[in-house]
Amino acid sequence: MTAVFSVRGLTKQFAGKRVVDGLDFDVRAGEIVALVGENGAGKSTTKNMLCGLLEPSAGQVLVDGVAVQRIQPQAHGVAAVHQELSLFPSLSVTENLCIQALPGHAARIDWAAAERTACEQLEFLGIEIDPFAIVESLGAGQQQIVEIAKALLSADRLLILDEPTTSLTAPEREKLFEIMQRLKARGVAMIFISHFMDEIYRVSDSFVCLRDGHQVGTGSLAGVARGELEHLMVGRSIDETHRELAAPTDDEAIRLDSLDSDDFAQVSLRVARGEILGIAGLMGAGRTELAEAIFGLRPCRGTVSVGGEPVVPLNVATMMSRGVCYLPEDRRTHGLFLNRPVRENLSAAGILRFVRRWLPGFGFRGERVEALRIVERLAISVPHVESRVADLSGGNQQKVLLGRWLATEPRACLLDEPTKGVDIGAKFDIHTRIVELARAGTAVIVVSSDLPELLGIAHRIAVMRKGRIVGEFARADFDSVNIISLATGAAP
């Protein structure tokens, strides 16, 4: 079969950094190619180039053997379902499905025809969603299905699915796979991006594996064992992140008793002082929601105890007063004050400490000195403490965020993806701080999608899937294959 879409030497650069470097693979008609790799490996960028949102910096994209400057989705019959849905919440399903190609002539939309198209499409796909329902009233899974249906309307030749099953229920997922098989029979090529090994092995014919922007493997999936594929994805030796840890104490620092909410169920955990507990799992498993709930940012049922005492009421103020801190996953939207100076970002959580005791309201004594001290300790690279945080690199920004919370001298830390989007050097530094923290007696919970990171610095790892803790591993029993299996839901 001649290749339908090919890439040769595909490269993309952002501000001098090669996010994707020299990719070389084909996608044939009726073939399902799994695009695998860790977070940050370059899958999103590759996907964006293949669906026309980005232009390559170097290399070629070929359609039927002919090189194109940039993919034109409508013309080339390409459609993509992105992780962030591209729907119109206040419009109906029919309107969402048909809006890019509304039937009828210039002055009048033929709604009858549009409704017919929508109903036909939903029927053909066997989806039971009311075509007149307003999208924002649908559940996340149903919205994802609408997005898929929309993409299918315009994808004749290539359909790209980016983590399409994160919000789907089991029956919905089955439906999706069934649809994919039908498309396959029709000769539509598909690129399937997923973290779930089960799904990958179930639907895909071949794979392309990315690591740090490079292509480290490609070919038919037949004959490639799962462990091999996982190894290809993760790649670097565990030793690089491995740290010597001090033994934790016996004092309980944080205890969760049957925490329950809309996003997670029956979560019970204990973390001792000086212990680092890693929480592994896939996106959508509810880890961030759990961390936010522990810190009091989200309502939940159940009890959170700090130092043996239940925290009542559970809110940010009381948790902070008990010495707990939380480093959010998305530092730009939830963590940093981008247009404020580094100094203010560092003191944001504990500004009261700098208020002069006998002369409140006369500035913040020692704030600048303290800022300099933190900058020094965490090796934050910034020309001046008055510089705006927005000007810093990702790694330095993360250090600022970390510095803010460390300055409060917490008894317990909740860190959500502490090294996401951070360069190697900063990552090393942050790991060092975390280990030091634990050594000094702080309890640390680290939520991370980076398994080698957890394997390297955690005393214990708890695995979450679909809102539940499905397993716990002590350091001596760390086994990446087992952990990944539990996280993705294969048989143990």
Place this chain on the structure above:
Amino acid sequence: MSRNPLARRIGRQKWLAVAAATVALGTLLSFISPVFLTFSNLESILIQASVTAIMAVGMTFIILTAGIDISVGAILFFTSALFAKLMLETGSFALAFAASMLCATVLGAINGLLVVRFRLSPLITTLATYSIYRGMAIHLTEAQNIPVSRDVGFLGNGELAGIPVPILLMTVVFLAGLYALSRTRLGVYARAIGSSTRSARESSLPVDRVTVAVYAIGGFVTGIAALVLLARVGGLQSGIGIGIEFTVIAAVVLGGTRLTGGSGTLVGSVLGAVFLVLIDNGLNLLNASPYLYDIVRGGVLLAAVIVDRLSAHRQSGQLLRQKAGRLRMQDSVSGRDDTSALTGN
């Protein structure tokens, strides 16, 4: 929108509240005063509401795209000024009419172009143009009042087939707007842009063109409203149109249109305009001081916004519960993720 009864039901909900409120207030007023339910009073109410209602149709389109135009009062003023001046100097109704309508549309379009080109918030953009257009208008009239001749008055006082012209114009504008909103691409795109501008761009919708268009439409209907008002008042006075932008926005918001965009109805906006007039009418019947109108209007607006907020809380609670239900459901299907049975290797 569509012929499906379900969709109609959903669409209705947005303006249901203001419709109910209008009916309730009307009923109340009919008890308070015997003259309320007379034909001439009801007709008078509709005539009074017509200026606001016409402008509200245009404003609804703008707000649907998550924009806003607080310069409409100044556009109104400018249009009236231009018309009055041209009538005075040339005596040609056709010329004055054409010129002022064109100007109104162009001023609106300029607002749209500024928003699109410079990407400042519509609020600050139209705040600036409010000042500019107002200055231009007063400059045109040299701060004088200009009377308008009798024969122009038919726009505001005349009748066509027994129906007062303002009501006729209001109906025409409303129906045209309804068609545009429900049957043209402009209508769908406008709602889409307000619903999610990011998705609109990703779906390659003509965001910029539609944005300019809705502001132009706003200007156009403001032109019509300006002429009606001018005719009714009998001449151009310096205070014409002051504060009308807030009345129009209030009518649109009361009608159930969200300021955040993407959701709203024309029926609601027109009913909102009528409702506001009913309030004035009621206060008038009670012989209340005319200055009380503002207080009551402000209070009603606040009440409507608060109620809307509380009901939005309730709705988001429902959505969360749906999600939780599914989490539970998955547990019951099988103890774990069911693809375990299908793991191949």
Place this chain on the structure above:
Amino acid sequence: MTTRDDTRRLVPPGFLSNAGRYPAVAIIALLLVAFSTVSPFFLKLGNVEAMLGANSVVLIAAVGMTLVFLTGGIDLSIATVISASAVIAGLVMAATDSIVLGVLTALAVGAGFGCLNGVLIGVLGLTPFITTMATQLIARGVAFVLSQGVAVKGTPYALLDLGFVTVLGVPAITWIALLVVALFVWLLSFTTWGRHVMLVGSNRAAARYSGIRVSRVEFGVYALSGLLGGLAGFVSIANLGNAIPGVGDTLLLIIIGAVVLGGTDMNGGEGSIGRTVLGVALLAILFNGLNLIGIPFYDQLIVQGVLIFVGTWLAMTFGRRRT
């Protein structure tokens, strides 16, 4: 790279680029030169005094608006709150002949509206635009109902005198405005609450995640904005001689324009009272100058609109440093 501690340097680094954030300074200098060249009256003491006096009301209200802008909100009601406070204070003073009671009344009325806004926006979470639009209407209604649409007479003579008094060449009411400025500069730069205002405006979610009580901060800015509106209303009586119910109507645009031209970002987290002072000064000098050279008020409106637009655009393009 090591980080420098530049506390000992006289001029902090980046002074020149900082100056870029204050375009108002350059424009003011330009205007001063231009107008004094064109009109011989411009720099006369009487003119300067009149200019200062008239703009004290605007300055006080603009401080309040700055606070609100800093949290990313807007207060459309401030202008009519000025009117309402003036009217009610005027009535109280006419009845009691007590300036003290007048001040307290004005502050109370302003604070009342401010707290209403604060509760609705800060606690209930309503949108600032529509909420303050509604309270604007209410305040306007109050002003006109209580005054029956006419100026409230009976201002105590002492207060009338205050409108003419100058200290060191500067009108007394301007000293009041400057005092307010000093107070709020202190509040914003040296207190915890002030710091929280900047952080909330910079990133509301991050402020919440850092343990800052966002609803309290927002309540506070609207309450203070109302309070300052009340004070401005009282000062307007001293300035004009009577409490006029429509006094605030035309001020909204000028107040917003002044704050925006000074360089405070409407999105929040960027700006200062100092910049607002520059903005008020700029508009004051501009309109005074235009008056003197005979530009009619309606053309001044055009200039005002263009200036607001251009100023905001400049601030947006050059104000925030690109990442």
